[in-house]
Amino acid sequence: MNVLPELPSYLNGEYQPLAEAKVSAMDRGFLFGDGVYELLPVYGRRLFRFEAHMDRLERSLSKLRIASPLLRAQWLEVARRLIASVDAEDQWVYLQVTRGVAPRNHVMPTDITPTLFAYSSPARPMTADERHHGVACITARDFRWERGDIKSTSLLGNVLARQMSADQGAVETIMLRDGFLTEAAASNVWIVKEGALLGPPKSEHVLEGIRVELLKELCEDVGIGYNLRPISEAELVGADEIILSSASKEVLAVTRLDHQPVGHGALHGKPGPVYARLYEAYQRAKLVQSI
Numbered sequence: 587m588n589v590l591p592e593l594p595s596y597l598n599g600e601y602q603p604l605a606e607a608k609v610s611a612m613d614r615g616f617l618f619g620d621g622v623y624e625l626l627p628v629y630g631r632r633l634f635r636f637e638a639h640m641d642r643l644e645r646s647l648s649k650l651r652i653a654s655p656l657l658r659a660q661w662l663e664v665a666r667r668l669i670a671s672v673d674a675e676d677q678w679v680y681l682q683v684t685r686g687v688a689p690r691n692h693v694m695p696t697d698i699t700p701t702l703f704a705y706s707s708p709a710r711p712m713t714a715d716e717r718h719h720g721v722a723c724i725t726a727r728d729f730r731w732e733r734g735d736i737k738s739t740s741l742l743g744n745v746l747a748r749q750m751s752a753d754q755g756a757v758e759t760i761m762l763r764d765g766f767l768t769e770a771a772a773s774n775v776w777i778v779k780e781g782a783l784l785g786p787p788k789s790e791h792v793l794e795g796i797r798v799e800l801l802k803e804l805c806e807d808v809g810i811g812y813n814l815r816p817i818s819e820a821e822l823v824g825a826d827e828i829i830l831s832s833a834s835k836e837v838l839a840v841t842r843l844d845h846q847p848v849g850h851g852a853l854h855g856k857p858g859p860v861y862a863r864l865y866e867a868y869q870r871a872k873l874v875q876s877i
């Protein structure tokens with residue numbers, strides 16, 4: 587049953603139950619997917635890496651030429667008010683800005699008021715089984731558009747990609763463009779090679795996940811090598827470990843890729859040591875970096 591949960595929401599300055607939040611059918615978010623969003627994790631009712639999420643929201647807005655509609659302090663106030671009215675210590679705050687309502691025309695209208703929407707919901711963390719055993723992923727060609735750097739609500743490519751893995755009982759679809767790793771449908775992807783964490787370079791094909799910078803810091807803290815550089819399909823398939831990162835997954839070990847166990851030797855098909863250390867470091871960061 588796809589019944590909307592009873593949650594508070596914010597829409598254009600008004601707080602109201604999520605099920606009652608309504609926007610115009612002429613909203614460009616609805617007609618064109620002309621908008622951006624963020625998903626911020628909340629631990630113990632405190633926002634994790636809030637400033638980094640706001641930096642990215644502002645970058646995404648500016649790439650779409652939408653003027654930033656709220657100050658950070660105002661977003662913070664909205665988020666905190668929503669968090670306060672949800673009955674859970676750990677939550678996910680969703681923020682969305684669309685260009686707004688206008689007669690349908692591909693050309694960006696001027697003098698238009700953005701539509702602002704936000705809600706918070708109880709976090710749905712990975713299960714103990716997924717943490718303990720790792721998860722399965724499949725691979726696919728990256729058939730999405732070439733502006734994966736924008737955290738856009740135009741997510742049809744990601745929806746199609748994610749469904750491919752869902753259809754096979756896997757948690758993510760890891761994508762390759764021209765034989766090189768980009769990202770997964772809703773996560774960044776990392777491999778471990780010779781003890782170091784490797785991710786693809788920053789580009790217009792990959793979303794700069796908030797955890798890209800966080801993992802760099804965590805690797806420095808715990809003494810794990812970290813490098814962003816092109817990763818070939820052969821390196822992905824032959825990796826010692828594969829790790830996903832996202833707001834909702836934090837870091838997550840991938841232990842089966844296209845139905846084959848990941849890794850070598852005793853760790854074949856099991857979460858590896860780099861994952862374990864990063865997961866621990868991540869849990870510590872949550873305690874000290876949430877506001």
Ligand SMILES: Cc1ncc(COP(=O)(O)O)c(C=O)c1O
Binds near residue numbers: 744769798834
């Ligand atoms: C396509 C895509 N790549 C990467 C990520 C990871 O980004 P973050 O760490 O900011 O959650 C996401 C998050 O939802 C995503 O949708």
